[in-house]
Amino acid sequence: MPEGHKTHFLARQHTGWFAGQALSVTSPQGRFRGDARKVSRKVMERCEAVGKHLFYHFENDRLIHVHLGRYGKYRTHSSPPPAPVGLVRMRLVGEARSLDLNGPTTCRVIDQHTRREVIGKLGPDPLAEGSSARKKRLVWEAVRASRKPIGALVLDQSVIAGVGNIFRAELFFELGVDPRLPGAALDKATFDSLWKSLVKMMRTGLKYGKIVTVTAKEARAPLATLEGRDRFRVYGKASCPRCDRPIETIEIAARKLYWCPACQG
Numbered sequence: 001m002p003e004g005h006k007t008h009f010l011a012r013q014h015t016g017w018f019a020g021q022a023l024s025v026t027s028p029q030g031r032f033r034g035d036a037r038k039v040s041r042k043v044m045e046r047c048e049a050v051g052k053h054l055f056y057h058f059e060n061d062r063l064i065h066v067h068l069g070r071y072g073k074y075r076t077h078s079s080p081p082p083a084p085v086g087l088v089r090m091r092l093v094g095e096a097r098s099l100d101l102n103g104p105t106t107c108r109v110i111d112q113h114t115r116r117e118v119i120g121k122l123g124p125d126p127l128a129e130g131s132s133a134r135k136k137r138l139v140w141e142a143v144r145a146s147r148k149p150i151g152a153l154v155l156d157q158s159v160i161a162g163v164g165n166i167f168r169a170e171l172f173f174e175l176g177v178d179p180r181l182p183g184a185a186l187d188k189a190t191f192d193s194l195w196k197s198l199v200k201m202m203r204t205g206l207k208y209g210k211i212v213t214v215t216a217k218e219a220r221a222p223l224a225t226l227e228g229r230d231r232f233r234v235y236g237k238a239s240c241p242r243c244d245r246p247i248e249t250i251e252i253a254a255r256k257l258y259w260c261p262a263c264q265g
């Protein structure tokens with residue numbers, strides 16, 4: 001599932017491709033057809049990311065709301081696009097580019113009121129606009145008030161928006177923190193480091209369009225060239241890069257978490 005760095009990356013890319021253009025919006029598969037008509041041939045102003053949600057703002061105050069979920073996938077084409085492949089829920093055609101969306105969890109046209117409702121249920125997004133100090137304070141208040149494991153809290157989109165399973169594993173490994181620790185047991189200094197590392201990891205992910213948590217020195221290669229699991233320290237790994245003991249997994253918040261019990265005590 002794409003994490004927050006990816007939605008922000010897509011929002012920048014799609015704004016660059018389509019802002020200021022009257023887009024043709026269709027639904028080759030059919031499920032989005034009625035909604036597509038509400039925004040087709042209207043000018044798209046910008047695409048906005050909040051956590052794992054995308055909002056395409058149109059001149060008539062309507063928005064396309066997309067949540068990719070586990071299976072949602074974009075395909076990009078030049079314009080005009082080729083024949084649709086598979087179940088294309090939404091097709092956006094601009095002047096030079098076009099975009100197909102298959103398999104999203106959410107793809108619908110909404111108004112500003114509904115957008116505010118969706119965002120209102122989310123915790124602060126480290127990559128969204130707004131004061132970082134305020135976001136950090138809100139997340140700290142939610143974390144310290146909870147008995148849930150910190151490994152569950154960071155995945156809870158109402159606590160922090162945009163963190164997924166890879167950022168979670170890499171974050172606790174970098175800090176050497178036991179993910180089973182209850183939020184209320186976390187001291188302020190550890191939380192400060194956690195927030196700092198998370199913001200840095202997400203910004204790096206946004207810069208490269210993919211999660212990269214190793215340093216160039218660790219990888220012995222330029223970060224932009226790294227692919228697959230070479231980009232990570234612990235996620236999907238067999239042995240710990242620090243102590244060489246086996247990496248283990250535990251289930252927290254119904255997702256498998258990779259960790260090194262020796263280094264994260």
Ligand SMILES: [Zn+2]
Binds near residue numbers: 242245260
């Ligand atoms: Zn280790």
